[in-house]
Amino acid sequence: MRITALAGGIGAARFLRGLLAELAARGAGADIGAGHEITVIGNTGDDITLFGLRVCPDLDTVMYTLGGGIHEEQGWGRDGETFAVKAELAAYGVEPQWFGLGDRDFATHIVRSQMLDLGYPLSQVTQALCARWQPGVRLIPMSNDPVETHVVVDDEQGRRAVHFQEWWVRMHAATPALSIVAIGAEDAKPAPGVLEAMAEADIVLFPPSNPVVSIGTILAVPGIRDAVAATMAPVVGVSPIIGGAPVRGMADACLSAIGVETSAAAVAEMYAGLLDGWLVDLSDAADAAMTRAADAAATGPVVRALPLLMSDLAATRAIAAAALDLADELRTDR
Amino acid sequence: MRITALAGGIGAARFLRGLLAELAARGAGADIGAGHEITVIGNTGDDITLFGLRVCPDLDTVMYTLGGGIHEEQGWGRDGETFAVKAELAAYGVEPQWFGLGDRDFATHIVRSQMLDLGYPLSQVTQALCARWQPGVRLIPMSNDPVETHVVVDDEQGRRAVHFQEWWVRMHAATPALSIVAIGAEDAKPAPGVLEAMAEADIVLFPPSNPVVSIGTILAVPGIRDAVAATMAPVVGVSPIIGGAPVRGMADACLSAIGVETSAAAVAEMYAGLLDGWLVDLSDAADAAMTRAADAAATGPVVRALPLLMSDLAATRAIAAAALDLADELRTDR
Secondary structure, eight states: OEEEEEEOSHHHHHHHHHHHHHHHHHTTTSSSSTTOEEEEEEOOTTOEEETTEEEOHHHHHHHHHHHTOBOTTTSSSBTTOOOHHHHHHHHTTOSOOSSOOOHHHHHHHHHHHHHHHTTOOHHHHHHHHHHHHOOSSEEEESBSSOOEEEEEEEETTEEEEEEHHIIIIISTTOSOOSEEEEETGGGOOBOTTHHHHHHTOSEEEEOSOOTTTTHHHHHHSTTHHHHHHHOSSOEEEEOSEETTEESSSOHHHHHHHTTOOSSHHHHHHHTTTTOSEEEEOGGGHHHHHHHHHHOTTOOSOEEEEOOOOOOSHHHHHHHHHHHHHHHHHHHHHO | OEEEEEEOSHHHHHHHHHHHHHHHHHTTTSSSSTTOEEEEEEOOTTOEEETTEEEOHHHHHHHHHHHTOBOTTTSSSBTTOOOHHHHHHHHTTOSOOSSOOOHHHHHHHHHHHHHHHTTOOHHHHHHHHHHHHOOSSEEEESBSSOOEEEEEEEETTEEEEEEHHIIIIISTTOSOOSEEEEETGGGOOBOTTHHHHHHTOSEEEEOSOOTTTTHHHHHHSTTHHHHHHHOSSOEEEEOSEETTEESSSOHHHHHHHTTOOSSHHHHHHHTTTTOSEEEEOGGGHHHHHHHHHHOTTOOSOEEEEOOOOOOSHHHHHHHHHHHHHHHHHHHHHO
C-alpha cells in the first residue's frame, strides 16, 4: 500500500504520527497495514535563512515529530531544548531575535546548510537528516528550488512584503495580510520523486494543514496540482478548520487574505477538483452537508463527520483510521 | 604610547591581560600608562572551517580573554560553556568530532561566517565581534587572506598533510611533524593597519607565543617581518620556553619539525634581526647569557632573566612590567 501525503507543520506531523500508529496496529493481515510505504511531500514555503543558516520549519517539524525528537507541548522545535546560541547571538546584537532557534535545532540547520553549501539538493539533505531520525516515512520537500512565502502588509511602517515567518512569528499574524505570495513558486520544479509518488499512490491524503501557506503552497508548484488531479488514487483530506476556526495557528488570517471564509466547506472548495473525500468535525457537519446539498452536480467530495480534535494519539489514530477507511471505500467504488 | 604586539592564542592572551593590568596600574602619570593604544596582530594560521563555519581560535582566545569571556582553567573557549550543538552534530554522524566547539562559541562562529559570507573582510568581522567584547585593544588579524597551517606527518595512514588543528587537537602533536607549512601565507597580504601599527609603534612586543605556528606564521606574511625589522620602536620578546620546555602546548614538537632546539636561546635566534630585548626565565638565564657571550658581534638582543611563569595575574603583570621597562630602556638608549 502506497500512501502519499502533503504536509505543512504541526497539524500534518501529528496526523501522520496517528497514521503510522494506526497502520502499525492494523498490521500485516489488514487491507491497509504492514508493507505500506508512506511518502510525505513537505511544504518549504516557510523556509528562511537566519544567521546564514537554512531553516526548514515544516520539514523539521515532521521529521522531529515522527522521529521522536519533537518538543511535545510546543509542537515544533526539539525536546529538552536549550538556548545558549540564541542568547549569544543576541549579545552580539545580531538580528532577528524574534525567531526562537534552540541549540539542538541549530545543529540541524548547521548540518543542512553545510550540505547545501556543498551543492547537495534539499531533497538529498533531507534524506541525510532523516537517516538519523528514521521518521518511518519518506520525507521529500515539495521542491529543491527555493520558494519563500511573503506577506504584503500595510502598517505604521508602510506597505511592504515581509517573510511569512516574520508575519507569523514576530507579528503573530495580527497585522492583516493584504496578499500572500509564494515567491519563486512559479519557477520551481517538483523535487525528484514528488510527481511519481502522486502518480503511483494507492491513497493520497491532505492532513489538517494550513490550506493557504502549507497545502496551498505545495499545490502552487507547477505540476503538483495537476498530478493530484490526475492520480488514480482516492484523495482524502482532513479539515484544518473545526467549528469555523483553526485549531491552532492562524489559518483564518491566511484565509481572509485570499478572500476565503474560515469554514470546513470553504476549504474543501479551495481543493475543488482534487478531493474525493473530506473529513470534517461534527461541529461542521451541518455546514458541510448544506454545501454538498447545494452542489447541484454533486461533484464535490464525499463528506464524513467525526471528532477532528487531535487531542491525543488515540484520538488522532481514529481520525487517520477514518481517512484510511474512507479512501478504501472510495477506491472500492471505482 | 602606541604598543603593537603579535599574538598567538593562550600565552599571548594571558600576557596581554597582564599588560593591560600593568598599564592601568601605572595610570596617566607614568611614562607608559593611560592614553596607550594597543594593537594586537593575531595569528590566523590556526583558522579552520568546521561544519561550514569559520573558526579563528587565536583571535577568539585573545578576544574572549581580554573581554572577560574566557574559560579560565582551560585557557580557550567560553566560560560557562555547554555542548548541545556538538552532541547533536555527533548524533547526525557529522565529522569532525574531535574539535570541542561549545554552544556559546558556536554563536561567535555563526556571526563570523554570516559576515564573511556577506563579503566583509575578516578584519572588519573581528572588529564587529570585538564591539561586543571590548577587549581594550585593537585586534587585527595578520591578514584577511586565508592562511592555513598544515603539518606533514607519516604514520600508519601514510605520509600526508593534515590541518594544524587536526595534528594539534586530535593527534596531540604526538605524531612527529616532518614539516609545517603555512598554506596561502606567501600570497597573503597584511590586513589593513598591520604594517602601519608596526611602523608607528613606540614599542613592539612578542608575547610568549609559539614561535613556529603563531609568531612564525604572522612573520611569514610578506611584509610583516620587514616591517618588524624596520620599525624604529624597540622590539621586546618574552620567551615561550621555560627551563628548556614549553609551558603549555606542544611548541617543542613544532620546533623539532623545523630543526630548532627547544630553548629560549634557540627561539631568540629564530627572531634574529628583529629582537632588541629578550626576556627569559631565571632557569634559562645561564643558557641565554652563554649564547650572548658567544655572539662575537654582540648583535643579539639585550637579555633579561626573571620568573616567566604566568601563574596568576600578579605574576603576569610583573612580566609585562619587565617588558615595558626593558623597552623603555632600549628606547632611551637610542
